[in-house]
Amino acid sequence: MAQAMTAAQVTKKIIGRESLFILDVRNEDAFQDWKIEGENFKYLNIPYFELLDGVEEILDQLPTDQDVLVVCAKEGSSIFVADMLEEAGRDVSYLSGGMKAWSEHLEPISLGTLNETGTDQGEVIQFVRIGKGCLSYMVISEGEAVLIDATRMTDVYLDYAASRNVTIKHVFDTHLHADHISGGRDIAEKAGATYWLPPKDATDVTFDYAPLEDGSTVQVGDTAIEVRALYSPGHTIGSTSFIVDQRYLLTGDILFIDSIGRPDLAGLAEDWVGDLRDSLYNTYRDLSPELFVLPAHFMIIEELNTDGSVAEKLSILLANNHGLNIDDEATFRKMVTENLPPQPNAYQDIRETNMGKQTPDLETQREMEVGPNRCAVR
Secondary structure (H helix, E strand, O other): OOEEEOHHHHHHHHHOOOOEEEEEOOOHHHHHHOOOOOOOEEEEEOOHHHHOOOOHHHHHHOOOOOOEEEEOOOOHHHHHHHHHHHHOOOOOEEEOOHHHHHHHOOEEEEEEEOOOOOOOOOEEEEEEEOOOOEEEEEEEEOOEEEEEOOEOOHHHHHHHHHHOOOEEEEEEOOOOOOOOOEOHHHHHHHHOOEEEEOHHHOOOOOOOOEEOOOOOEEEEOOOOEEEEEEEOOOOOOOOEEEEEOOOEEEEEOOEOOOOEEOOOOOOOHHHHHHHHHHHHHHHHHHOOOOOEEEEOEOOOHHHOOOOOOOOEEHHHHHHHOHHHOOOOHHHHHHHHHHOOOOOOOOHHHHHHHHHOOOOOOHHHHHHHOOOOOOOEEO
């Protein structure tokens, strides 16, 4: 029988720039819309139903000198095909849990220490959800932690906090998310923490929250590691960035490494594009260019650093990110509003779930999030 390869193992190959050949047995439209990406990955897409009578016709299309991974939506079809390939004498693996498991894997990566002059240096952990292009953060100091833009895979954060012997004290969402279901409220409840949300994004929510407003500050532990809120609308009307320890700028869905945020997921692109420009061209340009930008998403695999993290100095983005270098405001508006990607899968239902208006079961939540990250304009 074929062996399983986990999402974590595939992630290691991506970060290590290793080679991998993927036989994706989903339908062509699903494959073209969303696939596992790696700099040195190669692909063959043959729908499962075309292989029901055997795999002999594709054997000469599969390499014998590199790992081969069979991928499907949930696992079952890839096991069937992988076992047939094993019977035909090929050594292959299948993706455990399929693309649904791939969508849910979070890879914790340390971004380094904080407060270098203190007795406790603190640390920022970036959780890379590589299958969805989502990024979330944990700031740790003196046995306490702050969590920012958590996904619905709440146990990952809670287990990580337990492994580091820290207590989650505060949970923030930079905005009301439309591309993925937030785990913020659930984690706050389980950890006994305070859940914060920008009030301008919370006019229709059905739950209590702490209002996250410009200038709000939270101290982590007993040391002076400060997390300061910075109002930066444009992706949503309430979008709020964070400055952590005067070293990191967490930009939410406003600024990415190679792209900028989209302003249309509440149907107000023409209204919010001006806010987006103001946040990018005024608010951020008034900050120290030495800050490291930590976005809530990445768009393409090339944005990953050699250690798998997604981070870059603001000065580099000010020089190289096309969205930050359009002098004419009319040209900027045209570029943003006329280059919008397809909207995220089920984004209206996701927004209502994050408002507390819907309570879908786990399987429905998974279906709602199927597909790639679509929060950026590039």
